Amino acid sequence: MTARVAPTAVSIAAEVRGGTRSARSVVEEHLARIAEREPAIHAFNLVLRDEALAAADAVDAAVAAGDDPGPLAGVPVALKDNLCTRGVPTTCSSRILEGWRPPYDATVVERLRRSGAITIGKTNLDEFAMGSSTENSAFGPTRNPHDLTKVPGGSSGGSAAAVAANFAPLALGSDTGGSIRQPASLCGVVGVKPTYGVVSRYGLVAFASSLDQIGPFATTVHDAALLLEIIGGHDPLDSTSIPSPAPSLVDVLDRGVDGLRIGIIGELAGEGIAPDVLARLHEAANVLEKAGAIIDTATIPAAMYGLSAYYLIAPAEASSNLARYDGVRYGLRVDAPTTAEMNELSRTAGFGAEVKRRIMLGTYALSAGYYDSYYGKAQKVRTLIINDFAKAYEQFDLLLSPTSPTTAFALGAKTSDPLTMYLNDICTIPSNLAGQPAMSVPFGVGDDGMPVGVQLLAPLQGEPTMFRAAAVLEAAMKETSR
């Protein structure tokens, strides 16, 4: 592993707040890296060069005036391009929203601004967050900064690549079935899907509303913890927001795992997982055991069926959510003599193939005669998965699994077969179905030299314990890379 040369968000904010470094120099440094490598990587749909420099000058002016700009003072943040930014194009990497400028900011964007963070750009994604490789973007794929012939994962591949390439120390993504954790794993960065409801979804363009959750990307566990503290906590603008403050994470990071009971999910640690990924998983378990955790095998029998349930539930919710793209109020309109034709032609021209596939899959699963066999049954499988997790958490404080079955694959390797692509999400989907938090922590490399992540899973609102274990794994990796 190469040593990290770029400073962390925590160190940048400390220097900017202390007046020892200007926010402008921080932003200029990151813009210079973007200018150098972005043409090859394509992490961004839009780089906000002038806006970022102006925001940096405002932060510097505040510091000069003796004010504290906030805990992320001067820290560049990259935003997945399905997060609404007022007056700034928000495309979801779809032709149907190309050129759309939202009239409001997402709650997370507003909270970042208030914390002194600087939005440096909007990152590429699989169209409407539907995909696992960022190849489904209408604006072309993002490439993995560790190997430009490989995918960065997805759907938040642009955010993961931006952090991995040090274009920004922090990024936000959204995770519906693994869309933060899987690209974090493939790009060698930390990625967190918080408990459903911890982070407001106000201003996140909806994909599957009962599964979507916004979360952080960072190069360190500490940075991810800080970012989640800032974006988390109750928001009256999201009716599914949990009515309590954000979890306290930074303060518990050094508490270790002594005495914690951690279970390796048996169903996700065998068949279908690459041997090098399994090897890193067991090394991670050994690290946690040496640090005092009690490691055993956990069983989530219904996890095997999570993929099937997810690829009925998520498309069903998506088919409903994406009905709003009708050419009437925003986005692409293709003119036609009647409104029905206008709706149909606008949607046909605006949506890419994967979005069409999922809309049709969902429409079919919800249609008369098939509802009980498909959608209804998937909802019952969801209950079984929740029940299995509940049983496991009677015995364990945390669970452990791979994040992704393999390291990053080649561009184009899985684009012709949707089902093969969907199998990338097998380890990450169960947490979304259960609404529970999970995170990917970089843990060495595979036989091909590409990053491997391990996934920590926790019960609802178990983020503090999860981050403690993540910090232990990270410290062990730093130790070995010395």
Added chain:
Amino acid sequence: MLPMPKPISRADVAHVARLARLRLTDDELDQFTPQLAAVLAHAADVEALDVTGVVPTAHPLPLRNVVRADVVRPSIDRAAVLAAAPNVEDGQFRVPSILAEES
């Protein structure tokens, strides 16, 4: 337990596309039909599970209706919303005629 329905046909895909307001070419129908059939066939593996008496889960958290105080407060400016629309007239979204349409 409910048996899984028969594999999705080309005609089913064409029907679903119409329901979803999507117009597919013949090539797309040829491409999408086996792809959707493969995903639905994989979904059929849940047949192995006994879900008798299992309550369906629609949402991971217990949802309660949330009502804010009935107090007037600023909302997004109408002009800002209309600025994003493809076609507006007199402060409203303009669409082609709908009254002359059949179903």
